[in-house]
Amino acid sequence: MTPFRRGYLTAAVIGALWTWVIAITVAIAMSFATGDAFRPSLLQALPLGAALGAVVLRVSQRGLAMAAGVGLFVVTLWAGFGPILTEGVGSVALGVAALLAGLGCGWGLHGMFAQVRPGPLTRHEFEDAIIRFLTGFGYIFFTAIVAIPFYVMVMTSLKNQQQLVANPLDFSLDLTQGWGLFQSYYELFTAFNFGTYMVNSLFISVMTVFITLLFSVPGAYAVARLRFRGQAAFSRSILLIYMVPVIVLALPIYIGFSMTGLRNTLFGILLIYPVTTIPVALYMLQGYFRGLPAEVEEAGLMDGLNRLQVIWKITLPLALPALASVSLYVFMIAWNEFLLAFMLLDDPSRFTLTRGIASLNSSEIPRQHLMAGAVVATVPIMALFLGLERFMTKGLTAGSVKG
Amino acid sequence: MGVTEDTINFFGDRPLALIMVTVFEIWRYFPLSFLFILARMQSIDTDMYEAADMDGASPFQKFWYLSLPQLLGILSVLFLLRFIWTFNKFDDIFLLTGGNAGTRTLTVNVYEQAFAVSNIGAGAAVAVVIFLCLLSFSVFFFKFMSQEEGL
Numbered sequence: 001m002t003p004f005r006r007g008y009l010t011a012a013v014i015g016a017l018w019t020w021v022i023a024i025t026v027a028i029a030m031s032f033a034t035g036d037a038f039r040p041s042l043l044q045a046l047p048l049g050a051a052l053g054a055v056v057l058r059v060s061q062r063g064l065a066m067a068a069g070v071g072l073f074v075v076t077l078w079a080g081f082g083p084i085l086t087e088g089v090g091s092v093a094l095g096v097a098a099l100l101a102g103l104g105c106g107w108g109l110h111g112m113f114a115q116v117r118p119g120p121l122t123r124h125e126f127e128d129a130i131i132r133f134l135t136g137f138g139y140i141f142f143t144a145i146v147a148i149p150f151y152v153m154v155m156t157s158l159k160n161q162q163q164l165v166a167n168p169l170d171f172s173l174d175l176t177q178g179w180g181l182f183q184s185y186y187e188l189f190t191a192f193n194f195g196t197y198m199v200n201s202l203f204i205s206v207m208t209v210f211i212t213l214l215f216s217v218p219g220a221y222a223v224a225r226l227r228f229r230g231q232a233a234f235s236r237s238i239l240l241i242y243m244v245p246v247i248v249l250a251l252p253i254y255i256g257f258s259m260t261g262l263r264n265t266l267f268g269i270l271l272i273y274p275v276t277t278i279p280v281a282l283y284m285l286q287g288y289f290r291g292l293p294a295e296v297e298e299a300g301l302m303d304g305l306n307r308l309q310v311i312w313k314i315t316l317p318l319a320l321p322a323l324a325s326v327s328l329y330v331f332m333i334a335w336n337e338f339l340l341a342f343m344l345l346d347d348p349s350r351f352t353l354t355r356g357i358a359s360l361n362s363s364e365i366p367r368q369h370l371m372a373g374a375v376v377a378t379v380p381i382m383a384l385f386l387g388l389e390r391f392m393t394k395g396l397t398a399g400s401v402k403g
Numbered sequence: 404m405g406v407t408e409d410t411i412n413f414f415g416d417r418p419l420a421l422i423m424v425t426v427f428e429i430w431r432y433f434p435l436s437f438l439f440i441l442a443r444m445q446s447i448d449t450d451m452y453e454a455a456d457m458d459g460a461s462p463f464q465k466f467w468y469l470s471l472p473q474l475l476g477i478l479s480v481l482f483l484l485r486f487i488w489t490f491n492k493f494d495d496i497f498l499l500t501g502g503n504a505g506t507r508t509l510t511v512n513v514y515e516q517a518f519a520v521s522n523i524g525a526g527a528a529v530a531v532v533i534f535l536c537l538l539s540f541s542v543f544f545f546k547f548m549s550q551e552e553g554l
Contacts, residue, residue, distance in 0.1 A: 131462050254517075
């Protein structure tokens with residue numbers, strides 16, 4: 001590795017790679033924002049980026065580095081080559097692209113070369129630069145793969161049929177339509193009964209949360225605290241049930257529900273959703289209960305409370321964060337459940353949201369309705385998660401990780 | 404973006420559909436593994452890193468010799484769990500391809516046999532096969548778990 005650890009060589013290689021990343025990012029972002037054709041040119045990005053890297057290495061101020069990047073890309077893009085190729089794009093958009101690419105490259109590279117200087121590098125300095133490059137790449141990459149699908153979904157839902165047929169890959173927003181943008185949402189709630197589906201989904205999810213907690217709190221407590229024969233086997237079988245795929249259960253459920261007339265009823269769905277959520281809740285809760293100090297409960301028992309009172313007055317208040325996260329998680333599972341709703345519900349007035357969206361997925365119904373439906377189903381979950389994210393991330397891994 | 408001029412049928416052509424479904428599964432479930440690995444990483448003792456800094460370990464050495472061995476338990480558990488869960492995945496594949504173009508997994512086959520062909524018996528038979536596979540996986544899983552005690 002030693003011959004590679006030279007300041008200029010490192011700077012050039014990282015500069016080329018980073019310019020590559022930025023060129024792709026800017027090209028995708030610009031074509032999403034404007035709907036015009038932007039194309040990253042990887043071959044031309046490499047030499048330009050290498051040169052830029054070497055220049056930035058000599059520059060000590062961040063502002064100067066960014067100016068160098070902007071200057072280089074404005075000149076090259078204006079001359080018609082450079083890291084981003086365009087076809088029939090206005091000069092304003094071109095200027096914005098050059099500006100973004102230049103700022104991104106200059107700013108990023110300057111940050112990466114904090115410990116790099118011309119001449120031989122120590123292992124520390126070399127690896128520090130690489131790690132900074134990987135960090136920047138990680139930020140961009142993960143943001144992109146999470147944000148792009150949502151962006152496409154929202155933008156497609158705001159289009160009308162002509163625009164979609166004209167250019168399905170044009171994701172720019174036509175603001176001149178005003179409220180007409182939300183046309184497909186309006187139709188969704190009037191013509192396709194999405195209001196009913198939403199109420200159904202909400203009702204089922206909330207009820208599932210209550211039923212699940214009702215059963216899983218005592219169950220989890222028993223597994224975590226009480227000594228009884230077969231405790232270990234019971235504890236393991238929870239995980240085993242957790243792993244049984246719903247499709248295996250779906251057939252017997254379908255046959256049984258058909259015979260008893262529970263198919264096509266919300267009551268039947270409410271009977272079966274907790275079956276899939278209780279093992280998850282049990283598993284998460286018992287992990288948390290194990291982590292609570294047993295001494296407090298023993299003190300409660302000494303003071304004359306019985307077991308149920310101990311659970312109600314001592315364990316549950318202590319486990320409140322876990323309860324919150326388990327409820328959220330169960331709510332999410334019930335809200336997103338598709339397979340059972342798909343098999344058991346045929347009557348459109350009893351559809352849940354997921355089932356309703358699946359019924360939109362046919363060739364007769366235009367795509368923007370499908371996307372609007374997906375947005376309607378996703379937004380409540382996103383809002384819940386973002387609002388209560390602290391509970392979620394802790395609860396998901398609670399009890400599963402030992403230090 | 405100038406990669407190709409032809410239209411690409413992502414979910415209809417034979418090798419591509421399987422690849423796309425796999426990529427979709429990776430995309431959909433990487434955050435979960437991410438969370439678990441992050442949680443485990445945050446519980447690693449920082450003293451070790453300080454000691455490594457004193458001894459002059461470089462960043463990559465610290466990752467390779469300190470973080471990775473600590474993460475091995477949770478990584479292997481995640482590997483097994485995700486393998487089992489993805490093996491049992493139905494709705495993603497069903498909605499993406501409907502089991503066409505070489506993506507008919509066992510779970511999709513249950514649905515196809517039972518509802519598309521209306522042969523509930525055959526569907527149940529496939530379900531039993533899935534269950535047996537799952538049982539063998541879980542025997543492996545629990546054997547492994549009792550050594551690791553990671554999850």
